[in-house]
Amino acid sequence: MVKGISPVHFGFVLPVLRIFQEKVIIMDNTDVKLLKYKGYYFEGSLADVDFLEHLDDFEIRDDDVFIITYPKSGTIWTQQILSSIYFEGHRNRAETVETIDRVPFLEYNMHKMDYLKRPSPRLFSSHIPYYLAPKDLKNKKAKIIYIYRNPKDVLTSYFHFSNYLVTLEASDNMEQFMERFLEGKVVGSLWFDHVRGWYEHRHDFNILFLMYEEMNKDLRSSVLKINHFLEKELSEEDLDAVVNQATFQNMKYNPQANYDGILKHEIGTRTNDGHFLRKGTIGDWKHHLTVDQNERFDRIFHRKMKDFPLKFIWDTNEE
Ligand SMILES: Nc1ncnc2c1ncn2[C@@H]1O[C@H](COP(=O)(O)O)[C@@H](OP(=O)(O)O)[C@H]1O
Numbered sequence: 001m002v003k004g005i006s007p008v009h010f011g012f013v014l015p016v017l018r019i020f021q022e023k024v025i026i027m028d029n030t031d032v033k034l035l036k037y038k039g040y041y042f043e044g045s046l047a048d049v050d051f052l053e054h055l056d057d058f059e060i061r062d063d064d065v066f067i068i069t070y071p072k073s074g075t076i077w078t079q080q081i082l083s084s085i086y087f088e089g090h091r092n093r094a095e096t097v098e099t100i101d102r103v104p105f106l107e108y109n110m111h112k113m114d115y116l117k118r119p120s121p122r123l124f125s126s127h128i129p130y131y132l133a134p135k136d137l138k139n140k141k142a143k144i145i146y147i148y149r150n151p152k153d154v155l156t157s158y159f160h161f162s163n164y165l166v167t168l169e170a171s172d173n174m175e176q177f178m179e180r181f182l183e184g185k186v187v188g189s190l191w192f193d194h195v196r197g198w199y200e201h202r203h204d205f206n207i208l209f210l211m212y213e214e215m216n217k218d219l220r221s222s223v224l225k226i227n228h229f230l231e232k233e234l235s236e237e238d239l240d241a242v243v244n245q246a247t248f249q250n251m252k253y254n255p256q257a258n259y260d261g262i263l264k265h266e267i268g269t270r271t272n273d274g275h276f277l278r279k280g281t282i283g284d285w286k287h288h289l290t291v292d293q294n295e296r297f298d299r300i301f302h303r304k305m306k307d308f309p310l311k312f313i314w315d316t317n318e319e
């Protein structure tokens with residue numbers, strides 16, 4: 001059943017609402033789509049609703065590894081680390097496979113891979129909330145690495161990314177974007193719910209929590225932590241290679257480590273001179289939020305997270 005409102009009505013453009021049983025697709029213009037499915041916003045042009053319908057039964061293998069993040073929290077960075085821990089050809093750059101194909105998104109199968117036929121070990125990325133995770137993951141099959149980041153830096157990074165990628169809704173200014181972010185009307189829905197959900201249900205999963213800021217301050221220790229969690233043994237030389245591939249400088253100027261192919265030639269960007277990797281710093285929010293916006297954010301953060309057991313230590317040593 002499709003219920004529609006004409007996009008052009010009384011001479012101005014209205015958002016189109018298409019309502020299915022549990023799915024709402026919001027289109028603000030022809031390119032930009034948010035797909036609301038089971039209470040969570042997906043990127044509407046990349047998500048396949050038929051696949052989502054069967055996500056719960058997606059067959060998980062014991063040796064699968066998932067990177068789970070809220071958008072803009074360090075997904076691509078962890079993809080780079082993980083794929084070079086697992087594959088020598090990625091570590092020494094002998095293989096020229098795009099990051100997106102090495103560690104594809106579970107819910108956004110951009111290159112229509114047959115996930116069931118991928119050789120083990122399969123590496124996946126995902127932005128899904130805990131409650132949409134396949135049931136085998138909830139039975140502690142496979143390993144999950146959950147990366148979280150200071151939400152003010154997530155907000156800042158997301159603001160720029162939304163203005164970069166054609167399929168995300170652009171904003172004129174931070175105020176406008178912050179409003180949508182705090183309403184959870186962005187891909188990934190509400191940051192607070194995502195982090196809280198995964199952390200509060202951590203005992204259902206085989207999961208390692210790692211902070212972007214921790215990775216940023218000490219990349220080598222973070223790689224060792226990941227390595228240990230994955231029960232992998234790497235020589236000192238291989239470890240050095242993983243760390244070296246994952247530095248911001250090396251990734252920023254490596255097109256494969258920047259989603260360049262998919263962003264610039266498949267999905268589309270609004271400018272030619274940007275990169276997926278932007279600044280890669282801690283505390284960039286200080287250059288983008290006004291005093292009022294910062295205070296408002298803090299009030300909401302403390303209200304939403306006041307009883308949350310994870311200690312956030314990102315306020316130390318910011319730039
Ligand atoms: N090697 C690296 N070191 C530091 N930050 C990195 C990084 N690789 C990616 N990032 C940062 O991670 C953010 C993207 O996250 P995701 O992959 O989840 O979308 C971007 O943040 P900024 O926009 O603040 O620079 C990007 O620059």
Ligand SMILES: CCc1ccc(OS(=O)(=O)O)cc1
Pocket residue numbers: 043071072100108127168187188259262263
């Ligand atoms: C590969 C590019 C890409 C685009 C959009 C994505 O979703 S989100 O905006 O980060 O939620 C993920 C990857």
